[in-house]
Amino acid sequence: MTNRPHVAVIVFPGSNDDRDAAWALGSVGAEPALxxxxxxxxxxxxxxxxxxxxxxxxxxxxxxxxxxxxxxxDAVRAFAxxxxxxxxxxxxxQILCEARLLPGVLRANRQLEFVCRDAALEVESVDGVxxxxxxxxxxxxxxxxxxxxxxxxxxxxxxHLAARGQIVLRYAExxxxxxxxxxxxxxEAGNVMGLMPHPEHAVxxxxxxxxxxxxxxxxxxxxxxxxxxxxx
Numbered sequence: 001m002t003n004r005p006h007v008a009v010i011v012f013p014g015s016n017d018d019r020d021a022a023w024a025l026g027s028v029g030a031e032p033a034l035x036x037x038x039x040x041x042x043x044x045x046x047x048x049x050x051x052x053x054x055x056x057x058x059x060x061x062x063x064x065x066x067x068x069x070x071x072x073x074d075a076v077r078a079f080a081x082x083x084x085x086x087x088x089x090x091x092x093x094q095i096l097c098e099a100r101l102l103p104g105v106l107r108a109n110r111q112l113e114f115v116c117r118d119a120a121l122e123v124e125s126v127d128g129v130x131x132x133x134x135x136x137x138x139x140x141x142x143x144x145x146x147x148x149x150x151x152x153x154x155x156x157x158x159x160h161l162a163a164r165g166q167i168v169l170r171y172a173e174x175x176x177x178x179x180x181x182x183x184x185x186x187x188e189a190g191n192v193m194g195l196m197p198h199p200e201h202a203v204x205x206x207x208x209x210x211x212x213x214x215x216x217x218x219x220x221x222x223x224x225x226x227x228x229x230x231x232x
Contacts, residue, residue: 004031005047005223010076010092012037012067015054017200021089024200025050028217037070047223048085049076051092053145053198063106063148064094073099083229085129085222086192090146093194102187102194103161104153109146110177116145118208119197120172121183127165128190129222133214139172140211142197149196150177151185161185168193191222 007030011018022032033043042049057066067073073095080086080101088096096102109115123131123138134140153161158179161167169184176196184195199212 004029005220005227006031006033006043006045007048007050007220007223008033008035008042008046009050009052010035010037010072011052012054012070012091013057014059015052015091017053017089017198021050021052021200024203024212024216025220027203028213028220030216030220030223035072037067037072040071040075042072042075042079045227046079046084047227048087048219049079050219051076051086051088051095052200053090053092055091059091062098064091064096064098067091067095068098077101080187080192083189083191084226085219087130087219088192088194089198089200090149090196093196094148096192096194101192102185103157103166104151104185106148106196107150107152107177108148109150110174114145114147115149115176117143119144119175119183121169121197122172123168124170125165125168128168128186128193129225130186130193130215130218131168132221133218140169140214141209142199142202142212142215143208144175144197146176146196149175150179151182151196152179164188169195169197
């Protein structure tokens with residue numbers, strides 16, 4: 001038995017950051033459980049779900065398009081609809097947008113080149129369940145590594161999201177041509193977040209930054225709260 005909240009990490013063919021995400025979650029107090037994309041149900045007693053970064057199968061069609069209809073995604077949708085916290089990192093962000101769990105789309109980087117470096121981020125909003133360990137205006141340093149990471153939406157959607165506090169993170173400078181330098185968004189309920197930078201690679205000062213640990217620890221807090229509510 002453990003009091004550490006269980007967090008499902010969905011494994012898609014071609015993913016290369018699922019183990020990294022599991023290790024990082026374990027380092028901030030979670031009990032990670034790897035879940036194969038062909039499963040139709042999440043394990044019992046799951047408090048949160050992570051769709052990790054990497055390269056899911058089918059990205060040659062459109063990033064995240066085929067993965068968004070994987071068998072496990074119906075269970076992820078149901079979990080999100082119940083208020084469960086769901087985090088998509090990089091390719092996971094793309095999958096959540098393709099699955100219509102988050103607004104907008106991810107397009108090719110403005111420079112049409114793969115970007116791989118540390119990026120400075122500014123906390124725009126602490127709305128939602130993931131940002132509780134951060135403060136508005138706080139600057140974080142978290143690595144990025146993507147070729148199609150430029151978030152885009154129509155102007156009306158962008159204005160609406162900004163007004164409602166659903167844009168939670170912005171790049172401090174233009175990294176990839178993302179509209180409004182958006183790096184992270186949440187859904188209207190605040191329990192689904194897409195994040196283009198990789199917090200799992202920034203949980204230890206030896207890696208250059210531990211700022212990603214703030215976001216993952218916020219996810220673990222939300223997972224514990226969700227399980228407590230389910231058992232109340």
